[in-house]
Amino acid sequence: MPRIVVDVMPKPEILDPQGKAIVGALPRLGFTSFSAVRQGKRFELTVDGEVTDAILAQAREAAETLLSNPVIEDVVNVEVVEA
């Protein structure tokens, strides 16, 4: 069953409090090479059947209207993944 993957990230200009907490925890585990972390979201939309252009367009619209809030987030990727 094919899936449409949607990736959403906080806008670059917005401080990501969760990412900031994670970057603070990494050195405590010995991971010292990472200067910043930003935490986003990945959605997987399963499609029963073929992913047509119309279905992909629906996924893009859902990504912009429900899955992300354009005030604070960007949809950075929408792609089809075959199972």
Added chain:
Amino acid sequence: MTELPLIGEAPVAAESRLNGARIGVVTFPGTLDDRDAARAVRLAGGTAVALWHADTELADVDAVVIPGGFSYGDYLRAGAISRFAPLMSKIIDAANSDAKLPVLGICNGFQILTESHLLPGSMIKNDHLKFLCRDQVLRVENNTTVWTADYEAGQEILVPLKNQDGQYIADEKTLDALEAEGRVAFRYVGFNPNGSRRDIAGITNAAGNVVGLMPHPEHAVEPGFGPESNAGTDGLGFFTSVLNKIVGGAK
């Protein structure tokens, strides 16, 4: 419905003329503070009308309170799923109509109003990442909205604050416009509890009928239950403001 104060005297002698004003209080799955909001409406003298998120009619209410809580468990983003409830479409249309339905969003209700684009900006996680519950001083920056007319401009009020996703953010252009248009309705005083831009605790739309804030005025309406100083009833003004506006009373 008569509301007996649990402790002490009723803070407001409920005026019978206010009884005719019907204030809807919306319940979503996961809403917490609907009963307190309804009680605040009644203590202020109005009639509270329970509204369910799946309702498709507004039941002839004169105003709507969207109370706090964790609608849909804050899944996806706080308020993001509630925003698409059937009743929200009605509320959004009525708030934008010529009738300018008064709408107050408290905490999760504020988040729902920003997700609905009735108010600009958004809330993200508190800058310190913790859930915070405290009595919070706010300054009333705009007392010309339908929800704040009973306060003095610049009046400081003390109401409870309790949230995890309370950090108000918007881009600089939006913030500048809010300031220039006097649409910052409330600001945190003395302590910014969540990193909100420019200490903003609540905002209004341009028409002054839609107001949202993170702190909880509905928890400060009755002696013995609100914050211990200021009689604990500083939040009552939200509800008397809108009731007086509805019945056409002067300030």
